[in-house]
Amino acid sequence: xxxxxxxxxxxxxxxxxxxxxxxxSVNAGEVHAIMGPNGSGKSTLSHVIAGKPGYEVTDGQILFxxxxxxxxxxxxxxxxxxxxxxxxxxxxxxxTTMNFLRAALNAQRKARNQWELxxxxxxxxxxxxxxxxxxxxxxLKRGFNVGFSGGEKKRNEIxxxxxxxxxxxxxxxxxxxxxxxxxxxxxxxxxxxxxxxRAMVVITHYRRLLDHIEPDVVHVMSKGRVRKSGGKExxxxxxxxxxxxxxDAA
Ligand code: ADP
Ligand code: MG
Ligand code: MG
Numbered sequence: 001x002x003x004x005x006x007x008x009x010x011x012x013x014x015x016x017x018x019x020x021x022x023x024x025s026v027n028a029g030e031v032h033a034i035m036g037p038n039g040s041g042k043s044t045l046s047h048v049i050a051g052k053p054g055y056e057v058t059d060g061q062i063l064f065x066x067x068x069x070x071x072x073x074x075x076x077x078x079x080x081x082x083x084x085x086x087x088x089x090x091x092x093x094x095x096t097t098m099n100f101l102r103a104a105l106n107a108q109r110k111a112r113n114q115w116e117l118x119x120x121x122x123x124x125x126x127x128x129x130x131x132x133x134x135x136x137x138x139x140l141k142r143g144f145n146v147g148f149s150g151g152e153k154k155r156n157e158i159x160x161x162x163x164x165x166x167x168x169x170x171x172x173x174x175x176x177x178x179x180x181x182x183x184x185x186x187x188x189x190x191x192x193x194x195x196x197x198r199a200m201v202v203i204t205h206y207r208r209l210l211d212h213i214e215p216d217v218v219h220v221m222s223k224g225r226v227r228k229s230g231g232k233e234x235x236x237x238x239x240x241x242x243x244x245x246x247x248d249a250a
Contacts, residue, residue: 151182
């Protein structure tokens with residue numbers, strides 16, 4: 001069985017069905033891109049996988065490592081290794097990035113029945129990850145995301161992802177608002193976290209992120225369903241011909 005297996009998912013938001021029978025299967029070690037126009041339900045899908053409240057699953061299944069995610073609250077899902085990098089990261093004034101990440105990581109480890117990290121061990125890990133993400137030390141001493149540029153916030157998300165060692169990473173428009181340099185840093189960070197045990201779902205509506213992160217599979221999502229799946233050439237096809245051709249398929 002695939003690492004993430006979604007079958008015939010139907011989701012309602014405020015009584016309105018947004019996802020209409022979506023199937024998606026992602027193997028360990030793979031990176032999948034989900035592309036699609038605004039309003040097709042991509043963020044809804046990522047929220048439902050992570051367990052954000054306010055979404056009603058009326059039918060279907062989401063299995064992660066063979067376990068039913070829909071039975072778990074968001075914290076349990078995170079402890080199992082589901083990580084959602086947010087489209088709009090939160091700011092937390094008054095708590096340094098360093099302290100926030102440490103508290104979050106230790107809470108996560110506790111939920112996984114792992115030991116709390118000692119200060120030197122935590123510092124070693126965060127310095128290593130910050131190093132290859134080009135995150136300067138003084139950024140870690142500032143309030144979490146407070147006054148960070150768009151690029152810094154995204155790098156901070158990837159830093160958090162690196163520390164948490166998730167099994168499934170969902171990146172919802174991590175590329176929005178990034179200039180070319182920031183995009184490259186974020187993409188390098190994501191590439192550095194690819195591993196045989198880990199799957200990634202990268203949601204974007206631009207192809208440019210996929211110039212840096214080579215997906216194994218590209219899915220076109222439109223109007224609440226996966227309309228077509230293929231290799232990375234599908235992203236090129238989309239850029240050339242647009243999304244309209246897929247809307248009446250399936
Ligand atoms: P995408 O991420 O692909 O742009 P979304 O998942 O954000 O799409 O939205 C899909 C559809 O669901 C849109 O039509 C949007 O207006 C609707 N929707 C999303 N969230 C809510 C909400 N909280 N209340 C009402 N409608 C919503
Ligand atoms: Mg979205
Ligand atoms: Mg059904």
